[in-house]
Each structure stands twice: as C-alpha cells, then as structure tokens.
Amino acid sequence: MGEKLPQVQGDPQLRRDTLSRPVRTLRAKMVLLGSSGVGKSSLALRFCKDEFRNTSPTVGCAYLTQVMHLSDVTLRFEIWDTAGEEKYHSVTPLYYRGAHAALLVYDVSKRDTFIRAQVWLRELEKQYVAGSTVLWLVGNKGDLAQHRQVSVQEGQSLANDRGLLFTETSALSGDQVDKLLLAVAHRVYECVGAQQGGLSEWQETPHVDLRRRNHLFASCCKVGP
Amino acid sequence: MDGEAQRATASWGNGTLAPGDHLRSDRAESPTPGLVEGTEPGAGQKSAMFVHAQSFEDLTAEAEEEVRREADINNPGDSEEELNVLVGEKEPHLTSESKSKEEDVSSEAWRSHRKHVFVLSEAGKPIYTRYGTEEALSSTMGVMMALVSVVESEKNTIRSIHADGCKVIFLTKSPLVLVGVSRTSQSDKELLRELQYIYYQIVSLLTLTQLNHIFQHKQNYDLRRLLAGSEYLTDNLLHRLDRDPGLLLSAVTCLPLASSARDTVSSSLQAAKSKNLVFSILLAGDRLVTLLRKKDQFLHHIDLHLVFNLVGSSSSFREGEGWTPICLPKFNTAGFFHAHISYLEPASQLCLILVSTDREDFFNMSECKQRFLERLSRRTAYQALKDALKSPTYSVEHVGIPELRHFLYKSKSSGLYTSPEFPDVYISDSEQERLMGLYQELHSSLHHPTRPLRFFYRCGERENLLAWVTSGFELYLCFSPLGTKALAVAAVTKLLKWIRKEEDRLFILSPLTY
Numbered sequence A: 001m002g003e004k005l006p007q008v009q010g011d012p013q014l015r016r017d018t019l020s021r022p023v024r025t026l027r028a029k030m031v032l033l034g035s036s037g038v039g040k041s042s043l044a045l046r047f048c049k050d051e052f053r054n055t056s057p058t059v060g061c062a063y064l065t066q067v068m069h070l071s072d073v074t075l076r077f078e079i080w081d082t083a084g085e086e087k088y089h090s091v092t093p094l095y096y097r098g099a100h101a102a103l104l105v106y107d108v109s110k111r112d113t114f115i116r117a118q119v120w121l122r123e124l125e126k127q128y129v130a131g132s133t134v135l136w137l138v139g140n141k142g143d144l145a146q147h148r149q150v151s152v153q154e155g156q157s158l159a160n161d162r163g164l165l166f167t168e169t170s171a172l173s174g175d176q177v178d179k180l181l182l183a184v185a186h187r188v189y190e191c192v193g194a195q196q197g198g199l200s201e202w203q204e205t206p207h208v209d210l211r212r213r214n215h216l217f218a219s220c221c222k223v224g225p
Numbered sequence B: 001m002d003g004e005a006q007r008a009t010a011s012w013g014n015g016t017l018a019p020g021d022h023l024r025s026d027r028a029e030s031p032t033p034g035l036v037e038g039t040e041p042g043a044g045q046k047s048a049m050f051v052h053a054q055s056f057e058d059l060t061a062e063a064e065e066e067v068r069r070e071a072d073i074n075n076p077g078d079s080e081e082e083l084n085v086l087v088g089e090k091e092p093h094l095t096s097e098s099k100s101k102e103e104d105v106s107s108e109a110w111r112s113h114r115k116h117v118f119v120l121s122e123a124g125k126p127i128y129t130r131y132g133t134e135e136a137l138s139s140t141m142g143v144m145m146a147l148v149s150v151v152e153s154e155k156n157t158i159r160s161i162h163a164d165g166c167k168v169i170f171l172t173k174s175p176l177v178l179v180g181v182s183r184t185s186q187s188d189k190e191l192l193r194e195l196q197y198i199y200y201q202i203v204s205l206l207t208l209t210q211l212n213h214i215f216q217h218k219q220n221y222d223l224r225r226l227l228a229g230s231e232y233l234t235d236n237l238l239h240r241l242d243r244d245p246g247l248l249l250s251a252v253t254c255l256p257l258a259s260s261a262r263d264t265v266s267s268s269l270q271a272a273k274s275k276n277l278v279f280s281i282l283l284a285g286d287r288l289v290t291l292l293r294k295k296d297q298f299l300h301h302i303d304l305h306l307v308f309n310l311v312g313s314s315s316s317f318r319e320g321e322g323w324t325p326i327c328l329p330k331f332n333t334a335g336f337f338h339a340h341i342s343y344l345e346p347a348s349q350l351c352l353i354l355v356s357t358d359r360e361d362f363f364n365m366s367e368c369k370q371r372f373l374e375r376l377s378r379r380t381a382y383q384a385l386k387d388a389l390k391s392p393t394y395s396v397e398h399v400g401i402p403e404l405r406h407f408l409y410k411s412k413s414s415g416l417y418t419s420p421e422f423p424d425v426y427i428s429d430s431e432q433e434r435l436m437g438l439y440q441e442l443h444s445s446l447h448h449p450t451r452p453l454r455f456f457y458r459c460g461e462r463e464n465l466l467a468w469v470t471s472g473f474e475l476y477l478c479f480s481p482l483g484t485k486a487l488a489v490a491a492v493t494k495l496l497k498w499i500r501k502e503e504d505r506l507f508i509l510s511p512l513t514y
C-alpha cells in the first residue's frame, strides 16, 4: 500500500483565477466495477457519508454524489455504484462510458474476484482513451488478514503491469478510504481536468431539500450516464 | 372446523353461478342489493388504475398472446446486442455465494416444509429451489423433468400429482418448468397461480426474449449464473405469497390518506412528467400512495407486485438513487423498462418509482423527482402525508362490529383492497399465517374452476368465516367463534356501509394520468 499520492501541480493561471472569483466546481464521473459482494456499495457509502452499514445487494446501479474540495478547485463526484452481477452486464457500459475514474474493486479474501477484476479491466481497455480515464485497482476488505487470498504484491504488480494505480482499503474500518478518494480526485483533476474539455463545470440548479441538507437531493445537469 | 356447516353451505353454490335460495335471502338484506362492478365501495370514479376485470382468472389463463399484443411503447431494440454479451462471452467460473439456505435435502426437516418450489430448465437443469441447494437437487429435478417429458411425449401435459397428503403441481412455461410440492389445502389452481408469480419474477429479471434466446443457443445453459444475487427476490416473493393478501386477491392496498391530500400528491406527481416516463408510483412501505400512468397504459397488478417485491426486498435504494432495468412481464415480456427508485428522505418510508422506457433517462427521471419534491414541499399535503405514515393501518374496532376480528375487502373495478391490522388474537406470525391460510381456502372455494361459490359461511372452533363475491367486490370476514350466522350476515351490511363512508380515505378514487 505504498502508493504515493499524486501531487496536484497547481496551474498558475488557475491559481490566479481563484483569487478573483469563487472556486470552480467540476463534474467528475466515477464508476465502481467488480464482482458483487466485494464491497463497492460499502466503499461508496464511506465516500459519501463516511458510514459503514450492512447493505443488501445493489439492484441495477446506485447513483450517489460527493463533493471534494481541492486547493484550487472543487470536484463533484457523480458515483455510479454498479451491481456487478452478470445479468446487468449488458447495461454496464452505460456507466463506464465517459467515466473520468473507474475503480476496479476486488475482495482480497476471494481470489475469483481478483480474476474478475481483470476481466473488467480487459473490457475497459477496449474502450480506453488514453488520458481520459483514471483506472484504479482497489483491493478491499484489507481487514480480513486471516482470510487473505490475494497478496498486496500481487495487486501491486498487476497494477504496475497494466499501468493502473493501486490501493488496498477496508470499507469496514475505513482504512485508506478517505485517502483513496482524495488521491482519485487529485489524479482526475491532474490528468483529465488539464485537458481541453476534460471536465465540465457544474451548474447548480435550484433544488429542494426536504431535510435542508443540500447534498442529499442535489440535482444535476442533463447529461446521460 | 365444522364440516357439517361447511358442506351445508357449500351446497348452495351447487355447481352453478346462480345464487341458491339462502343466498338470495342473504343478499336481500344487503344495503345495496345488486351491487355491480363500478359502483361498489372503493370503485374508481373515472377509469380503473390497473388491468382489472378477471384479474384472478387472468393469471391462470394463458395470457401470452395478449402480452405479445401489448402496446409497442417499449423498444427492445438494443436487446440483440445485450444478448450477445450474455451468451457469447466466456468468463472465469465464479463460485456461487454459499447459500444461507443450505440444508440437507435428505433430511426429514427438508421433506416436511409446507411448500417447496423448484424451477428447472427444459433440459432438466436446476435453476431454483426454495429450500436446500440446487446442486444437491439436480437428480430430483432430473426426475421431475423426466415426468414432464414422458407425459408430453404422449401429446399431453402433466398438471398435478396427488399423493399422500401432498400435491405436486407442474407448470411448463417454455423454456422453464416450475414445480410446486405442497402440503397445504390450497387448490391446484391456487398453487398454479403461485408458480405463475415465480415465473413472472424470473421473466422480470431477464425478459422472456432473453430467456428464449439463451436456451435456443445453449439448451444446457446454467441459468443460475444470470440469476445469481437475485434468489432472494424469489424467496421473498414466496414469503409474500404466504402472507400478503394483495397477492391472494390480485389487488393492492393503499395508505389511508385524506383524499384532498392524496389528490395534491397525485397532481404534484402529474406535473413532473417527462417524455418517456410511463408509470410513477409512490409507495409507503407496501402501501400505495398514488400511481400515475401514461394515458392508455395500464399497469397490471402482477407487475405492480413485482415492483413492490423488488423495492421491499432491498435496502440498496436507501443509498442514493437506484437505476435498474426491469421487465414488467404482463406489459411486455420482450423488453426492459428502466426504473428510477429512491426514497423521498433517507429514513422515510416513502419510495418513489419512476418507470421510463429509455435506459439513458436517469437524469431526466432524477429531475422529475426534483420537480415533484419541489411542488410537494410547497403544499401542506406533504405534512398530511407524513402524518398519515404514522398510522398506516387501522383497527377493526373502528368499524364497530364487536364480533368482527378481521376482514379483506376488494373492490374489483379498481383492483384495490382494504384490510385492518391484525387484532391481538392473530398477533403472532404463526397465527397470521394460519388466518391467511383460511382466507386462501375461502378464496379457493370462491374461485373453484368448476364449482365456484358466491357465498360461503363456515364455523370453526377458533373463528367463524364468511366469504362473499359479487360482480363488484370480494369480501372475506373473520368473526369470533361465538358469533352466529345471522350476526355475520348483518355485519356484512354494516361493514359495507362503513367502507362506503371511508372510501375516500381507504381507496384511490380519482387516479390521474399523464
């Protein structure tokens, strides 16, 4: 887990802008892929609410949002938490197409999920446009040390071979989860945000909140998944 | 159970639909003699919300053709592409999640379950078992398939086997075969109805087109691969079939709510429309708050129950917004709709389901929800709705009939039913299941394929039961065992009056469309 967090190289132009006007909010599409049961929904729940709960299997896909404040920009992650079941396979491209970040999640205590993550990787690579998507391999359930079937080295070397970033996490304990999200944010901003038309600006539409907590009902611009 | 009374009463029906003499006199005492469909308490004022009429018979009839003729608003255009992905791809073998229902299939406990349900492919491959694991049952299912084929080879269809207090019911719905093994006193027809539900549950996950395609390409396909992770939906549906009067009555029940508040909620929902939005459903737990549909598009109660089952079986929609393909088999077995499913507030019981024909419609649906919330939050109706959630049901004591313990009343034209909460006598799970079992028996008698009854009174040791079906409604009452038949008949009058008085609150009388 010696992954070094990528540093954001502050663009001087951008820096100056932020002094004169409010920090921009950019939309970033993230997709969570991997077998069912590896902890994708648990990670998403950690990302968005920093909670851990026993959730039931995802039906279809779940959509959540989380705002990340970086030093000179705010990223609004639109997270697509897929189910990972084979019957939904045919609709999954909807979610990874155009994603700025794809997290390939496996369960370190189940080898077959590691193999499955590689199947996803192959599928993604078919569509991959260099520089448009940050691919991250995530070995979850790092807390299950006694049942480990995939070593840290294996995960790391797969990532190295295929040019992915790699982190081991535990959605249960929260270990490395915050850091992962922050690192993804930096990386997305650095790689995708720098390109022309890489990330679009988020226009807040007036929205209603029955509980007066803004992020829960945040709506968004009309762009298909 | 008082067998004498049962037989005496049963003879009234005597194989014909014409009411016997007793029945006629009973009906004369009714407050609204000659109740016909469309004027019964709870009947919608404008148009019906669901496909209605012979909704029960509908289930056991071959409805395939009708389904195929359904409106063409669903475009399964992309299914070919999807199918190739599904069938063509070789994937690493995945070890299936070990089932919590692991149980020794040779044990007495396994054998003595009240109702088994098995689903297999026409090649005899196990697809689903309610108890135990499919692997352990592959030879049993092989035998079942052999039975089906032997009979079929004689150009016949096996329907059921009765033996030793046990019924085996077969339903062949190519490419699937469903088998029910029951020790209950339900009729073949009722059991068949339950198997139909299971069949539709599977179709709703995959579409019939996809099922056919898969088995045409690979007869030996292991369908469990595609159903993996969804077995709990079938498990839950079977549980509901034992417990939910709505599935028995082919009807749904509403959250009691002042009609003014309900109308405001409905019109707020109506205002949030979108091109491809076909159905909007607002649920409070298992109760309907309102349902909007595109003009001329009807939602069948089976499809609605499948939606209820999906939403009720999973807590996953509590986090964020759900977006899932769903086939509504009574509408169209060929294609998927796409449902946006979310709760109005994180801890709320209110769940909004927006059904679109377009799989790329997520953000449109999300915006529809926003618009609905915007409107709703500006009205006092939202508070009224939240208050109504605090008393989602009512006590039978409100009716004011001392001997009456519980009842089910279904308005046939609206496809809606109402029922009070279970009284203390039936508070335990086992007692509730027993009462539901009794209702099921009454239902079987009223809907007997050859000798249907219209009126039925039965004295028992623990309760007396009365059932009555007219062209407008179906009514099932449960009385304390101390009551008499005369009292029961008088109670019907009183109950119908009460329901009429409360119908504004208990039913959706003015459903809206887009």
Ligand SMILES: Nc1nc2c(ncn2[C@@H]2O[C@H](COP(=O)(O)OP(=O)(O)O)[C@@H](O)[C@H]2O)c(=O)[nH]1
Pocket (backbone or CB within 6 Å): A034, A035, A036, A037, A038, A039, A040, A041, A042, A043, A053, A054, A055, A056, A057, A058, A083, A084, A140, A141, A142, A143, A144, A169, A170, A171, A172, A173
């Ligand atoms: N021990 C452990 N269990 C986890 C962890 N993350 C998730 N789980 C459990 O794994 C199961 C599946 O998690 P879920 O998030 O639904 O997986 P998904 O299907 O990939 O979305 C649940 O029972 C979770 O409680 C983790 O980091 N450690």
Ligand SMILES: [Mg+2]
Pocket (backbone or CB within 6 Å): A037, A040, A041, A042, A057, A058, A081, A082, A083
């Ligand atoms: Mg999940």
